[in-house]
Amino acid sequence: xxxxxxxxxxxxxxxxxxxxxxxxxxxxxxxxxxxxxxxxxxxxxxxxxxxxxxxxxxxxxxxxxxxxxxxxxxxxxxxxxxxxxxxxxxxxxxxxxxxxxxxxxxxxxxxxxxxxxxxxxxxxxxxxxxxxxxxxxxxxxxxxxxxxxxxxxxxxxxxxxxxxxxxxxxxxxxxxxxxxxxxxxxxxxxxxxxxxxxxxxxxxxxxxxxxxxxxxxxxxxxxxxxxxxxxxxxxxxxxxxxxxxxxxxxxxxxxxxxxxxxxxxxxxxxxxxxxxxxxxxxxxxxxxxxxxxxxxxxxxxxxxxxxxxxxxxxxxxxxxxxxxxxxxxxxxxxxxxxxxxxxxxxxxxxxxxxxxxxxxxxxxxxxxxxxxxxxxxxxxxxxxxxxxxxxxxxxxxxxxxxxxxxxxxxxxxxxxxxxxxxxxxxxxxxxxxxxxxxxxxxxxxxxxxxxxxxxxxxxxxxxxxxxxxxxxxxxxxxxxxxxxxxxxxxxxxxxxxxxxxxxxxxxxxxxxxxxxxxxxxxxxxxxxxxxxxxxxxxxxxxxxxxxxxxxxxxxxxxxxxxxxxxxxxxxxxxxxxxxx
Numbered sequence: 001x002x003x004x005x006x007x008x009x010x011x012x013x014x015x016x017x018x019x020x021x022x023x024x025x026x027x028x029x030x031x032x033x034x035x036x037x038x039x040x041x042x043x044x045x046x047x048x049x050x051x052x053x054x055x056x057x058x059x060x061x062x063x064x065x066x067x068x069x070x071x072x073x074x075x076x077x078x079x080x081x082x083x084x085x086x087x088x089x090x091x092x093x094x095x096x097x098x099x100x101x102x103x104x105x106x107x108x109x110x111x112x113x114x115x116x117x118x119x120x121x122x123x124x125x126x127x128x129x130x131x132x133x134x135x136x137x138x139x140x141x142x143x144x145x146x147x148x149x150x151x152x153x154x155x156x157x158x159x160x161x162x163x164x165x166x167x168x169x170x171x172x173x174x175x176x177x178x179x180x181x182x183x184x185x186x187x188x189x190x191x192x193x194x195x196x197x198x199x200x201x202x203x204x205x206x207x208x209x210x211x212x213x214x215x216x217x218x219x220x221x222x223x224x225x226x227x228x229x230x231x232x233x234x235x236x237x238x239x240x241x242x243x244x245x246x247x248x249x250x251x252x253x254x255x256x257x258x259x260x261x262x263x264x265x266x267x268x269x270x271x272x273x274x275x276x277x278x279x280x281x282x283x284x285x286x287x288x289x290x291x292x293x294x295x296x297x298x299x300x301x302x303x304x305x306x307x308x309x310x311x312x313x314x315x316x317x318x319x320x321x322x323x324x325x326x327x328x329x330x331x332x333x334x335x336x337x338x339x340x341x342x343x344x345x346x347x348x349x350x351x352x353x354x355x356x357x358x359x360x361x362x363x364x365x366x367x368x369x370x371x372x373x374x375x376x377x378x379x380x381x382x383x384x385x386x387x388x389x390x391x392x393x394x395x396x397x398x399x400x401x402x403x404x405x406x407x408x409x410x411x412x413x414x415x416x417x418x419x420x421x422x423x424x425x426x427x428x429x430x431x432x433x434x435x436x437x438x439x440x441x442x443x444x445x446x447x448x449x450x451x452x453x454x455x456x457x458x459x460x461x462x463x464x465x466x467x468x469x470x471x472x473x474x475x476x477x478x479x480x481x482x483x484x485x486x487x488x489x490x491x492x493x494x495x496x497x498x499x500x501x502x503x504x505x506x507x508x509x510x511x512x513x514x515x516x517x518x519x520x521x522x523x524x525x526x527x528x529x530x531x532x533x534x535x536x537x538x539x540x541x542x543x544x545x546x547x548x549x550x551x552x553x554x555x556x557x558x559x560x561x562x563x564x565x566x567x568x569x570x571x572x573x574x575x576x577x578x579x580x
Contacts (some may be wrong), residue, residue: 002391007397008090010057010075010078010079010082012059013082013083013086014052014057014082014139016086016090017048017082017085017086017089018045018048018049018052020085020086020089021042021048021089021328022061023089023142023143024038024041024142024143026038026411027454028073028101033148033495034145034148035196036196036199036200037145037148037151037155038145039081039196039197039200040152040155040204040288041154041155041158043197043200043201043204043205043208044155044158044159044162046180046183046215047166047180048085048162048165050122050180051162051165051166052453053179063401066196077164078165078400081161081162081165083227084161085158085161085162088154088157088158088161089158089424092102095143095154096237098103098150098153099143099147099150099151099153099154100145100146100147100148100150100151100154101143101144101146101147102143102144102146102147103142104142104143104144105260113158115131124523127416133297138185148491159165159437160206167284172292180208180211180287181208181211182210182402184197184211184215185213187212187215191216194210194213194215195216196211197209197212198212198213204389210475214427217475223275238478240465241346249468249497249517249528250475250496250497251461251462251464251465251468251469251495251496251497252459252461252462252465252466252496254462255511256465256468256469256472258468258471258472259471259473259475259477260519261321261322261394261478262471262477262478262479262480262518263316263317263478263479263512263514263515263516264442264464264468264479264480264481264482264514264515265313265479265480265481265482265512265513266307266481266482266484266489266492266493266507266512266513266515267372267482267483267484267512267536268484268485268489268490268493268507268508268509268510268512268513269297269368269369269372269377269483269484269485269486269509269510269538270297270485270486270509270538270541271398271399271487272366272367272368272369272398272399272400272485273295273297273368273541274289274295274366274367274368274400275399275400281365281366281367281368281373281400281401281409283365283401283405283406283408283409283412284408284409284412285412286365286367286408286409286410286412286413287412287413287414287415287417287419288412288416288418289367289371290367290371290374290392290413290416291369291371291374291416291420291433292367292371293371293375294371295367295368296368296371296372296374296375296539297368297371297372297538297539297540298372298375298376298537299536299537299539302536302537303375303379304379305537307534307535307536307537308376308379308536309376309379309536310375310376310377310378310379310382310388311379311511312384312512312534312536313380313479313512314379314380314382314386315377315383316514317357317359317383317386317478317479319355319356319357319384319385319386319478321478322357322475322476322478323355332409335377342515355385356385356386356387356476357381357386357476357478358387358388358389358474358476358477358478359377359386359387359388359389359478359479359480359481360388360389360391360471360479360480360481361373361376361377361388361389361390361391361476361481361482361483362391362393362395362396362436362467362480362481362482363390363391363392363393363396363482363483363484364392364396364397364398364401364406364485364488365392365393365394365398365405365406365409365410365413366399366400366401366486367483368397369483369485370390370392370413372465372483373390373392373481373483374390374433374436374437376388376483377389377390377433377436377480378432378433378436381432382434383433385514386478387496387507388436389436389441390436390437390438391437391438391441391442392410392413392437392442393445393467394406394407394409394445394449395463395466396463396482396484396488397484397485397488398484398485398488399485399487406447407445407446408515410442410445410446411446413437413442414439414442414443414446417434417437417439421434421435458497459495460491460492460494461495461497462493463492463495464482464495467480467482468480486508486509488505489507490506490507493507493513497527498515498528498530499530505532510535510536510537510538511532511533511535511536512532512533512534512535512536513530513531513532513533514530514531514533515529515564516528516529516531517529
């Protein structure tokens, strides 16, 4: 009799907890952060329901004795966890004082057909012999969120308790993943809810976040939930289609894990040309100079030629390698959307959320390099499913800047972007260069800037490491592109783990190199290959202007004083060296 009583008690506690979760789902909120919190609560409900399903609670043949193998300690642990969950969700005073909710009037509602837990709830009701379509009627007080921080604590406590239930050993992790991913798949008709779910899962359950994004891709392809068995969501996004895990690579003394399909390109450039003019790179004015197209090393006429670095690199990146999505169907879908927009007179620019892979371009804070990088990124953006962005990195060296002044150059670029955006000019907002600059990354670089080890004292391998380590385990990072002066890039091109440079084949200005990973199937042995791609066409060097004396004849017999030439970061560095 005692065992039977405990059996009934655990089943009753479980169903009570399920009902308590519903009290929060019935609440209505307008704030987006509250909606995310409610979804996080719903995610924990899904985990709780799947645990109950795996343990068989509610099945006609459910036997608690066989479930716990007669172990009273395990039985007591489960009971205490369930009782604690019920206490968290059913204690009105604690909910108001500790967990930031306020009571509202009871409501009668039907279960949301697009919630992550809707399928699990249906399966639960079927196990307990109730109609899965019967509306849920809440006769108790329902709750609305009042304090987001306090409510977040409630979710954390629930997560810990549900983790405690899962430590009991029931419900293999693979089974949990499979059931949750299936339940996410059936939300395919509600892209808005899927986007919120992806955000809500991002920190605690990144695999489910990927599944939600995959469901969004499938939804945009017009795939219905009933046909998902022929279009597995797990293969849409975030899978390694070559069945090779991220491989370890040593850059210097540090090991990083990179996607084996990631490529690294080097674009070798000549020294900053502004030093040969009367307007050398001034870091405090770098923003305005960098957006001047005349500063680019690349001729405008080569924009669409095969020899343009952007066109060359873009042809070597295949987005299909980063997903098992049916690209033929995907392209048909995008074409149908474009035709519909054309017929309705709408802008046919691609909408956010469509599948793409990322290409990151890194360069030093030199206006010639930044202007060239913006042009290459613009060219890469013309390829389908490629998103390119430029990151101006003060840690990279150039002949016209040093790390200590380079951070000022980044601040100048940020200020100039804000100035452009405040101009509210339609032509400004359509400027593709404004779209490819990674402003968020620049602002984080300024915020996190500290007096760290000077770049020039780091080994070439460590200089490459400081870039690649930001892209470990990044599923859709297709390529990194490093633009730089040849004198500074040559050591990087031959730095381990890249092959050493051979005598007589030293890289030169205007040359391009491709680094790709090779591995032995079935082993973790991996090495990098370097391939010489060729050369690109650069603008002819500027005509050196003869510096005028401090005073100049104006032609009418009088003399006019000229302002002194601006000093560059190089001259400042030379002065510092001479003092040392």
